[in-house]
Amino acid sequence: MVRKKRVVLTFPHSLVDKPITYHLVKDYGLVFNILKARVTPQEEGRLVLEIEGKRENLNRGIKFLKDLGIRIEPLAQDIRWVEEKCTHCGACLAICPTQAFTIDPTTRKVSFDKKKCIVCELCIKACPYRAMEIRF
Amino acid sequence: MAKTIKEINERIKKGKAVVVTAEEIIDLVKEKGIKRCAKDVDVVTTATFGPMCSSGVFINFGHTKPKIKVGGGKIYLNDVPAYGGLAAVDIYLGASALPDDDPRNKVYPGEFGYGGGHIIEELVAGKDIRLKASGYGTDCYPKKELKTKINIRDLDKAILYNPRSAYQNYNVAVNLSDRVIYTYMGVLQPRLGNANYCSSGQLSPLFNDPYYETIGIGTRIFLGGGIGYVAFSGTQHNPRVKRTKKGIPKEPAGTLALIGDLKKMSSKWLRGTSFTGYGATLTVGIGVPIPILNEKILRFTAIEDSQIYAPVIDYSKAYPLGKETVLKEVNYAQLRSGSIKIKGKEIPTSSLSSYAKAREIANILKGWIKKGKFLLTEPVTPLP
Ligand code: SF4
Ligand code: SF4
Numbered sequence: 144m145v146r147k148k149r150v151v152l153t154f155p156h157s158l159v160d161k162p163i164t165y166h167l168v169k170d171y172g173l174v175f176n177i178l179k180a181r182v183t184p185q186e187e188g189r190l191v192l193e194i195e196g197k198r199e200n201l202n203r204g205i206k207f208l209k210d211l212g213i214r215i216e217p218l219a220q221d222i223r224w225v226e227e228k229c230t231h232c233g234a235c236l237a238i239c240p241t242q243a244f245t246i247d248p249t250t251r252k253v254s255f256d257k258k259k260c261i262v263c264e265l266c267i268k269a270c271p272y273r274a275m276e277i278r279f
Numbered sequence: 280m281a282k283t284i285k286e287i288n289e290r291i292k293k294g295k296a297v298v299v300t301a302e303e304i305i306d307l308v309k310e311k312g313i314k315r316c317a318k319d320v321d322v323v324t325t326a327t328f329g330p331m332c333s334s335g336v337f338i339n340f341g342h343t344k345p346k347i348k349v350g351g352g353k354i355y356l357n358d359v360p361a362y363g364g365l366a367a368v369d370i371y372l373g374a375s376a377l378p379d380d381d382p383r384n385k386v387y388p389g390e391f392g393y394g395g396g397h398i399i400e401e402l403v404a405g406k407d408i409r410l411k412a413s414g415y416g417t418d419c420y421p422k423k424e425l426k427t428k429i430n431i432r433d434l435d436k437a438i439l440y441n442p443r444s445a446y447q448n449y450n451v452a453v454n455l456s457d458r459v460i461y462t463y464m465g466v467l468q469p470r471l472g473n474a475n476y477c478s479s480g481q482l483s484p485l486f487n488d489p490y491y492e493t494i495g496i497g498t499r500i501f502l503g504g505g506i507g508y509v510a511f512s513g514t515q516h517n518p519r520v521k522r523t524k525k526g527i528p529k530e531p532a533g534t535l536a537l538i539g540d541l542k543k544m545s546s547k548w549l550r551g552t553s554f555t556g557y558g559a560t561l562t563v564g565i566g567v568p569i570p571i572l573n574e575k576i577l578r579f580t581a582i583e584d585s586q587i588y589a590p591v592i593d594y595s596k597a598y599p600l601g602k603e604t605v606l607k608e609v610n611y612a613q614l615r616s617g618s619i620k621i622k623g624k625e626i627p628t629s630s631l632s633s634y635a636k637a638r639e640i641a642n643i644l645k646g647w648i649k650k651g652k653f654l655l656t657e658p659v660t661p662l663p
Contacts, residue, residue, distance in 0.1 A: 230633040230635075230636055231635040231636065232629075232630055232631055232632060232636075233629050233634075234629045234630065234631050235629070236627065236628075236629045237472075237473035237474070237475070237627035237628055237629035238468065238629065246617075250635065251634040252635050253635075265466070268461075268466055269465060269466045269555070269629075271465070271553060271562070272552060272553075272562070
């Protein structure tokens with residue numbers, strides 16, 4: 144059974160240039176999306192990934208990462224677009240750093256692509272109709 | 280060939296009126312020309328759906344036994360204070376009222392998740408609202424405390440009255456400072472991070488009748504999903520502003536005071552709204568019909584986004600200090616394209632009012648008129 148998981152990886156500087164994601168693909172057949180990547184001032188790497196694959200491969204892949212000394216946490220927060228509350232104003236459009244919202248030029252209606260969301264939470268504050276919710 | 284409102288109403292009653300929205304008229308005029316359209320089209324419908332802080336409701340909650348006089352006392356609806364300085368059981372709840380214990384901006388930026396606007400939405404939706412009142416007691420009104428629940432269906436009267444609505448044009452807000460600012464124009468990112476605007480542009484009522492030739496005191500309109508009327512010119516109404524050659528104001532200009540029966544309205548078109556760091560308010564749906572009496576009026580309704588300009592203002596310094604210098608004038612077509620260029624920088628744009636909803640309202644009003652359910656009115660007196 145194919146499963147999807149959103150995880151936050153935190154890894155020490157020593158691992159920053161290692162081909163970790165290569166192994167995830169090659170050895171465990173996992174498909175992933177990088178949602179957010181950054182190296183903190185402490186030279187720690189943080190990567191928010193969406194990983195997809197067979198359950199046993201997912202578990203093996205995660206074990207492989209842990210054994211390397213990478214901290215793995217599930218992406219605890221989840222952003223939800225409550226469509227019934229959305230007025231399609233577009234106040235979220237300019238604020239979202241990843242263009243997760245788009246407005247159809249013909250219908251002038253807004254849609255939300257969750258796959259692009261990196262849970263920065265900016266839209267939560269920017270939406271006047273409280274149509275963007277965060278779930279912990 | 281000039282028409283009168285009376286003639287148009289005759290056609291509406293017979294189900295023969297030709298009604299189009301302020302969006303549809305643009306292409307129609309391009310296709311058929313002014314002369315032909317002025318003859319064929321009877322009514323153009325305009326609309327807007329945006330946050331309007333100068334909104335509120337008058338409520339008469341009925342006399343209790345024994346009676347209480349709230350006038351001069353205190354009154355709360357779901358812990359949000361309303362105004363009680365009227366007769367015994369007449370009160371006014373404003374859209375931006377907040378519970379006394381709301382932290383406001385003490386924890387900056389405040390959330391303002393619940394205020395007067397949200398109560399108005401809940402009231403219209405038919406939800407029970409907690410009412411807590413206190414009076415000082417008189418010989419004729421002895422009761423001093425009241426705790427009860429009210430529901431819109433039991434109220435004697437509930438009237439939406441907005442001292443200011445439907446602003447004819449508005450600023451485009453940007454932030455030149457180095458920190459995020461939270462305004463009634465939304466969240467503004469530092470160093471020209473984004474630009475927010477708030478108008479339905481070519482669909483907006485007063486852009487389609489820039490000199491208030493048909494919209495006047497007494498004009499019947501779509502208000503919050505029900506029927507309303509233009510009560511007066513709104514607060515801050517100012518027709519004497521800079522205008523384009525076509526007569527379209529280039530800065531905030533006319534406004535309308537509106538009134539209507541809240542009991543017949545819908546929570547779909549009256550939405551409680553929260554601006555982070557700024558406050559609570561109400562988003563109001565308004566639709567205004569424009570009778571096509573002559574070619575001149577028709578020409579105005581054919582206005583399009585690319586011909587309507589708004590001033591870009593810095594909300595970090597210029598606006599709060601009252602020294603609004605215009606950074607640039609941009610048109611609504613540029614704003615709607617998703618980005619504008621200011622000081623050489625391409626910045627993304629966002630709207631606070633919903634064009635999609637405005638379009639929906641313009642079409643609903645068009646439907647009402649076509650079905651003969653909504654007749655046009657002569658203004659009692661023109662707006663200044
Ligand atoms: S800001 Fe909120 S209401 Fe407006 S389009 Fe975005 S999600 Fe919808
Ligand atoms: S949290 Fe909101 S603003 Fe941030 S990336 Fe997700 S959708 Fe965009």
